[in-house]
Amino acid sequence: MPLEVVCASCGAMLYSGFDLKSPKEVIRSNQNKCKSCGKTLSSHDYTVDVGKSKMGQ
Numbered sequence: 001m002p003l004e005v006v007c008a009s010c011g012a013m014l015y016s017g018f019d020l021k022s023p024k025e026v027i028r029s030n031q032n033k034c035k036s037c038g039k040t041l042s043s044h045d046y047t048v049d050v051g052k053s054k055m056g057q
Ligand SMILES: [Zn+2]
Pocket: 007, 008, 009, 010, 011, 012, 034, 035, 036, 037, 038, 039
């Protein structure tokens, strides 16, 4: 189940991989900006999704 960090503004994938990084680390490696739309990202401006499948169904 890959970790995904997605820009809440434009939906661009900022990070996808199997390393469980801190989202802050991912964002910092992008100069705290979305590489797609250029928005400066703060803690509520991205979403983190660990895996697509839900438990159960
Ligand atoms: Zn963006």
